[in-house]
Amino acid sequence: MYRYLKLFLLGIVTVVLLLACHSNISQNAIQGNNDLSTSPLPVATKLVKHAFGETRIPVKPERIIVLNDIGLLDPVLSLGIKPIGTVSYFPEYDFLFRGVTNDEAAGIEIIGNGNQPNLERVIKLKPDLILMREYQKSLYKELSAIAPTVMVDLPGLNYSFKENLRFIAQVLGESQKAEQVISQYNERVKKLQQLMGDRLKEIEVSVINLFSESIIATYSDNETYNQVFQDVGIRLIPTLANQKEDTLVSSIEVLNKYDADILFVMSDTEELTQAFLKNPLLKTLKAAQNSQVYEVQVNRWWTFGFFGVNKLLDDIFKYLS
Template identity: 25%
Template sequence: MSWQNIARITVCTLFSACLLSACQKQTADADNTAHKSAQGLASPIEIQHQMGVTQLTTRPQRVAALDMNEVDFLDQLEVPIAGMVKDFIPHFLEKYQHDATVQDLGAIVQPNMERVHALQPDLILMTANQANHYQELSEIAPTLYYDVDYSNSQGQHFNIVKQHLLDLGKIFDKEALAQQKITALEHKLNTAQQQLANRPEKALVVMHNNGAFSAFGPQSRYAFVFDQLGVKSASQVNASSVHGQPISSEFIQHADPDILYIIDRTAVMEHRPVIAADQVSNPLLRQTKAWKNGRVIFVDADAWYVTAASVRSLHIVIDDVLKGYATPQPSTF
């Protein structure tokens, strides 16, 4: 063999070896990047809550959401959901109802623990509705408890929502998107506060349940409406029950609100449209200023009752509240 052929073979061999080495390095780098993205965190993330401390050392890939507020948070952050409870899904999250890729984990108050186990999640999101399951859930996967006061939302309701969104943004590497959502919510809240700051109207928030009513005042489930939005209350009723204080039509007549907000719980529980004005009207209600001036607002029951502690639901609640302050019109009820 001539020395020219030997040189050619040597050069080709060296070139092939270099090419193979480069390919192997690229493959290894890609594998390492994917592994780091799917598994590793630069440092553990710890979230403190009323049930304890949840620590994460890896980026969650299979998330179980046991409350519609949590589903809305994940949806806002564009985080895939592996499984969720599907008994009461708000209209603004209805895309998940028949999504076969999202496992049905049962009911909000009583999730199907066998299904949660079978899902093999690496993060579980829960609220007070599932508090009695916290220990068992924590044994399945890291479990984050969302601290929402369903008996009295006075004081820090909006801040709690914003902080939870920031926590989830940190967990899922979506901090910029979380801040963007918070900025939009803060703008809406500030605008509403300015619009309502000097309004003299007094309002009553009531829940309709199979023909009966219950009221919510400045220290109740909807305290944030009065405390943080600045709505003036037509009654000093205070009820720590999540379902409010039972009242009669006479009570509403005596309170004589300028604005009456009605949450139709029956519509949610029976999966039907919100009740219409002529279905709740009676001589006593017709005597109120709210009824006479067309300021009876049938609010979005999904946003107020099923959620009310998530980003999208608060946008809807604020919109509903502002409807009560629109230019009054003679009642057509």
């Protein structure tokens, strides 16, 4: 009898304790004091290999900071993803970004300019992924202490704007979207080829960049516009096609070396372009004599992403088709 009474009392105590625990848990949940209610859910991650090693990042990062305009901001936007922060181009120019308009980058916080991101602003934005370029390697350790950081190495990608997009898409889990973007670009190239027809075999083009009224620069086939010319089948003049230097700076006095059927003149400012167009040396070129000199903008032609590349193609359609 005593044994049964003991079991009965033990059962009552157990029920009371369970009810009390349940009450405490419910009350804590209502008051927001439950540890489980404030603990963040585990985030799925993956390991990404890049030039600085391996970094574990979220499978679907939601708060991305990109520390370059042409090589990072443009490609990320091309994938349909809007970063929370980026750096602008150098403030002495009239545009914030190359390849991307201010409207296309609306809502993205500017956290520095050129090669100088503001680390305090980076911290305040609480990123879950930072994308940087190889020339910013001195910041890698500091950036990695803030959030997972991946270095996008353009030399390692052979300076291909397509491979750059593919690498970034792989990091962000958007490889299928990247192929769609590249496919749309290829379709535009085919359309341009059809519109140009036999002219593709007949014309040669040249591109110069104005550094000042007396200094010009030309670039190797690494530059995106030269890659686009190659895709379309537009021929550069031999002087440019055979250039070994990534950047060759010359006096305006050798302008005749860059004469072509069509001359594209790239400049940072309208004032510089207007001064060039008044230069007597320009009148000696066949491109000028045939009214085939075209002013193009740095923020459209100095690009490394598909927002910019499509603007570049718009210009080529306009002037060559």
